[in-house]
Amino acid sequence: MLRRFIYLIFLLPVACIDPFEVGLETGEQLLTVEAVFTSQPGRQTVRLTRSDTYGSVFEGLIRPVRSATVVVRDDLGNVVFLEEDQEDRGTYVTTTDFATVPGRSYTLQIQTIEGKVYSSFPEKVQAVPEISNLSVQTTTVPVEGEINPRSGVQLVVDIQDPAGENNFYFWKNGPAVYVLETRPDLFTPRPSDTNPSREPQPKPCCFTCYRNEQIDNSGIFIANDDNFNGLSTKIVAGFVEDDGLRFVNTYRVDLRQISISQDAYRFLRLVKQQTEISGSVFDPPPANIRGNLVNLEDPEEVVLGYFIAGAETVRRIYIDKNDLTFQQPKSIIPDDCRLVEGAQEDAPADWNP
Known part of the structure; x- marks a missing residue:
């Protein structure tokens, strides 16, 4: 029995496995x-x-x-x-x-x-009708395993559809600007030889900026007028997600309505x-x-x-934080707001909430 065991010990190291090469077509x-x-x-x-x-x-x-x-x-x-x-x-x-x-x-x-x-x-x-009115409504989506749901605002358009013709609509979010609030007083640099303990080093400026962004649609918003030909109607035409920063103060977005x-x-x-x-x-x-x-x-x-x-018409809306019925917890950026990508200290020349 011992002799057989010794033979197995000598045989194991010399055993080998041929590699299997997987060839995937490009x-x-x-x-x-x-x-x-x-x-x-x-x-x-x-x-x-x-x-x-x-x-x-x-x-x-x-x-x-x-x-x-x-x-x-x-x-x-x-x-x-x-x-x-x-x-x-x-x-x-x-x-x-x-x-x-x-x-x-x-x-x-x-x-x-x-x-x-x-x-x-x-x-x-094809010609495109004007957006008669643009409003918002808060929406939430439960997330499995999370306490807070995803949330944001739906952009709702009022349009008067032309009678006697078939119309097809496509909506896209345009440029957006919002008031960005940060906490430079909480700034703490990374550990270094001069500051090994990471002691806070508050900055005096700046707490409030205006941040520009171009957010992609979180879905495809389209409609045809089969059910409202020639009538006035309301349609959900866009969505802006609440990321804890956008709706802390005031948010502005341009909604593009395009005939297709x-x-x-x-x-x-x-x-x-x-x-x-x-x-x-x-x-x-x-x-x-x-x-x-x-x-x-x-x-x-x-x-x-x-x-x-297609043809395009644009409607602008300012969204105040009080317009939301649910908000995400405020995100904290412990730094000068001017250092955030897309942010500037001065308001845009056409900022008029």
């Missing part, structure tokens, strides 16, 4: 186009990237498409060339005064550095359905949602994204 690089052109004069942008079919959770698989030729044409033959932003490669911009015109149709054309040519289908710009085509509405509705999948067994399988762009030489190539051309 996903197809898909062209993705993000572009929303409106009648609001300003720099309109086209964002071009290539993303892998495995998804953006894999680092490095989304790459900007550089040095492309990007052109917008209307139905009257007018041509506008977009220039690539050298500081944000893959983003192409128009002149500062470009604006769409209701009644006109626009087509986006792209030629990549490899010589591939893509074109959108024409998008006709029926095809653009269908595309955004499908994207909305995919992004709101709950993860249950009853959810439809995720799929690549094709937009309105095609490769002129290879129509079977999948191109992601959509070129939207």
Whole structure:
């Protein structure tokens, strides 16, 4: 028995396992186009990237498409060339005064550095009604395992829908500014040779600043007028999350209301359905949602994204902290508010709560 045990001891070190190499095929690089052109004069942008079919959770698989030729044409033959932003490669911009015109149709054309040519289908710009009123309502969402729910304000629009025509709406949050309150009197530097015990070193300034931000929509807000054609209606058109800083004092945001085509509405509705999948067994399988762009030489190539051309109206609202029925605990920034990204000491020239 002892002899067998000794043999096993000698055999174990020489045993080996052949490594198993896993070979994963590289996903197809898909062209993705993000572009929303409106009648609001300003720099309109086209964002071009290539993303892998495995998804953006894999680092490095989304790459900007550089040095492309990007052109917008209307139905009257007018041509506008977009220039690539050298500081944000893959983003192409128009002149500062470009604006769409209701009644006109626009087509986006792209030629990549490899010589591939893509074109959108024409998008006709429909007129957009004004926002009669913009109000807010507080909303909360329970979070499993957390005492405090997520919360924020929903932006609610009142619109008078035009009668006798089909209208499709798309809302986006515009630029925002809010009063930022910090606590420089609580400033404590990191440990150093001169301050090993991390004793507080209060700063005399500044407690209050005005912070600019551009927050992305936390969802897709769209509507069609099938149920309110020609009527006045209220619609939830946006959301701003309470992060413990935004609604401590006063918050200002511009809401953009954009008219879109029926095809653009269908595309955004499908994207909305995919992004709101709950993860249950009853959810439809995720799929690549094709937009309105095609490769002129290879129509079977999948191109992601959509070129939207519409008319736009903007409504501004100031939200006071007392307008909320629920607020998150105040977040503490123990430093000079001027050191916070996007903050400045002076109020904007057009600040008028």
